[in-house]
Amino acid sequence: MSEFAFIDGVLYAEGVALTKIASHYGTPAYVYSRKMIESHWREFDSALGEQEHLVCYAVKANSNIAVLNILAKLGSGFDIVSIGELHRVLKAGGDASKVVFSGVGKREDEMAFSLKQGIKCFNVENANELIRLNEVAAHLNKQAPVSLRVNPDVDANTHPYISTGLKENKFGIAFEQAKEVYLQAKLMSNINIVGVDCHIGSQITKLNPFKDALECILVLIDELKQEDIELHHIDIGGGLGINYQGDEPPARADYVKVITDTLKGRGVEVLMEPGRSIVGNAGVLLTKVEYLNATPYHNFAVVDAAMNDLIRPALYEGWHDIKRVVESSNADAIDYDVVGPICETADFLGKNRTLQLEQGDLLAVCSAGAYGFTMASNYNSRPKVCELMVDGEQIHVIRERETLDDLVFGESLVS
């Protein structure tokens, strides 16, 4: 259920009107619902039930420490892709022993810090990374817990930029080489093989790709058994899609069921790394119409949010529903391109949207909780917007709007 709903013609986040948020905190602003974040995480966790499991929220989807803290309190694990994300998890009260570390380019310092913190697992993405990890662990006199990220060559049927499980992608170890790399790992004195991992892409709206990937992994697990390599866990990655534009992703419980059914009787721990599915629909980007501009060819609504705040439309043709915050309007319904002030043609939040607009109107760009703020930049010297967490009737400022001085922080003149 969405906590972003109209009450008496005004869009609310839980118990707070977005009009009130705009007048107190200004626009643009990211607004999240605590209830939705919690209930989405719980749907994964409770569907996994008695099956030994750990839901490792993918930090890169939304890494605000308040979001991480809310999930840490529920007992969440975390999937990280950098030392910076580990720092955030620790700041937020997350448990290092529930952290898995993915990513194709782990540096030595990142490995060493993670080993010292005692993370649960390194998801190793190539044979040279394994060699480096063994050396770093030996230097620290530690055993590095390892899963190999295997690329099952499954087509996730998603946008090419967010597809990761095809053999031409940079991610993971090719399925046909995986066994050989496991055999190498077995011979390394400071590597402790604990599992296997795959992540085939993002915004996946069918169950088959997940089932295909898992079946592929099970074949590998059986082959490894014959080599006396026993795995303690299977990490199925993230990737479950959400509804942006009439998409009908499987329910979280149905997704979990396909995985637990496929694994019946295997006696392994299941890890999953959902990001978007937990936070995507739990956030909106609140923005204000600055200008209406009718050219001979197009009607533009120029808003105060831009591609630097939400890059998904420009980067992967991401589609976000755009709603008036105050439902009724006397303006004519017109097709608008909703664009930001940035000097790039790619700076749009939505095209061809039929909206009734006047200057000063508030809009909510929906489903912006994942890959929104985390991908924001200061391009065009625009301070990053504030982030707010609504919890019932309460509003928490979880990140202040950046100031003009923040923009030049750390810069200096040549002396």
Ligand SMILES: *Cc1c(COP(=O)(O)O)cnc(C)c1O
């Ligand atoms: C991005 C990513 C995820 C999360 O993907 P979602 O589509 O947001 O669920 C999980 N695991 C890895 C390795 C990733 O790179």
